[in-house]
Amino acid sequence: MSVFAHHTHDFAANPDAALQAADAHFQKTGVRFTPLRRRVFEIILRAGKPIGAYDILERLRDHGKIAAPISVYRVLDFLIEQRFVHRLATINAYMACVTPEDPHAAQFLICQCCGSVTEISDPIIDKAIAEGAKTAHFQVSYPLVEIMGVCADCVREGKTPASGCAPDHDD
Amino acid sequence: MSVFAHHTHDFAANPDAALQAADAHFQKTGVRFTPLRRRVFEIILRAGKPIGAYDILERLRDHGKIAAPISVYRVLDFLIEQRFVHRLATINAYMACVTPEDPHAAQFLICQCCGSVTEISDPIIDKAIAEGAKTAHFQVSYPLVEIMGVCADCVREGKTPASGCAPDHDD
DNA sequence: GTAAGGTCGCTACACTATAACAAAATCGCC
DNA sequence: GGCGATTTTGTTATAGTGTAGCGACCTTAC
Numbered sequence A, B: 001m002s003v004f005a006h007h008t009h010d011f012a013a014n015p016d017a018a019l020q021a022a023d024a025h026f027q028k029t030g031v032r033f034t035p036l037r038r039r040v041f042e043i044i045l046r047a048g049k050p051i052g053a054y055d056i057l058e059r060l061r062d063h064g065k066i067a068a069p070i071s072v073y074r075v076l077d078f079l080i081e082q083r084f085v086h087r088l089a090t091i092n093a094y095m096a097c098v099t100p101e102d103p104h105a106a107q108f109l110i111c112q113c114c115g116s117v118t119e120i121s122d123p124i125i126d127k128a129i130a131e132g133a134k135t136a137h138f139q140v141s142y143p144l145v146e147i148m149g150v151c152a153d154c155v156r157e158g159k160t161p162a163s164g165c166a167p168d169h170d171d
Numbered sequence C: 001g002t003a004a005g006g007t008c009g010c011t012a013c014a015c016t017a018t019a020a021c022a023a024a025a026t027c028g029c030c
Numbered sequence D: 001g002g003c004g005a006t007t008t009t010g011t012t013a014t015a016g017t018g019t020a021g022c023g024a025c026c027t028t029a030c
Helices: A013-030 A035-045 A053-062 A068-080 A123-136 A154-155 B013-031 B035-047 B051-064 B069-081 B123-135 B151-156
Strands: A085-088 A093-096 A107-111 A117-120 A139-152 B085-088 B091-095 B107-111 B117-120 B139-150
Touching: A013 A035, A035 A053, A035 A068, A035 A093, A068 A093, A085 A107, A093 B139, A107 B091, A107 B123, A123 A139, A123 B013, A123 B107, A123 B123, A123 B139, A139 B123, A154 B035, B013 B035, B035 B051, B035 B069, B035 B091, B069 B085, B069 B091, B085 B107, B091 B117, B123 B139
Parallel strands: A107 A139, B107 B139
Antiparallel strands: A085 A093, A107 A117, A139 B139, B085 B091, B107 B117
């Protein structure tokens, strides 16, 4: 039992299902899901963790595709706009949204030790931000929450960010 | 009456007072507030809004100081560690903390139209994030909240991010 | 078929940040 | 004051991230 239990699919863990869902979605909406866009989305999905724009570029090239950075960024803009991909500003990386069909504000738990990122969707955080912004008469378009720290696994191993994320010695 | 009313000083609006407070703080703690560090902090304060590292560099040079980017970044790291400056990851810019003496989690309201940034410190948001992270057994070191949207002033002028932040036409 | 709009390729470039090593300033100690 | 250790800054070079501008191509609508 976890906080993520309400997610019906974890697309990040199931690239094929996510791709099929995307195919269906774009078929339905009429928005063009071109081979390049599909390929980039697939690369992000299969990465299984946040991936940089230039890493995506490299993997495109591995598959014989000659591409320039701008091509990748254009596709990323598209996928972000379509809410299939999130951008992580603090680490300049991109990851697949776990529940693209369900519009939601997301929060990200970024482990400074192992680099893993967990997407959560906590309505309490979301509501708190909405209220805070409303008090300041600020009209929110996109609330970005990136929580830096140490994930449960790394905490268990005694790692800390201060020690460069090696197990902490008390010397 | 605003949400910021509890701030005893708004240092961003009063560079001289902020500099004096910084002098006193570093005098007291024994941490070295060198001329370069003081100069960079002053530049950030006088900017009155978020400023990029290379803009800081340029202003250093305006004052006859020859400096390389790395010098600025080193000072920024120092000022951030000392909690006198915040880094805004979404816009790659730096701004003075409004209440450096009072350790707090901050949230930022970033206007996509006029570029203004307002720092708030909403304990409800902070608590919600702390709780959410706790549920995921995640040990927080730094919660980053950058809320993109349109500030009160720009909303009043009918601006929207969709329209490239020009007043919105209903055509 | 043709015009219009969207997508992609291509070249070049701007912006953001760091590495590695040397020189200089500062601090603690005698 | 002199000396070594530490911290800060300078210097040069380079890595990493993101865009501009323009033309070709492809798709769609008429």
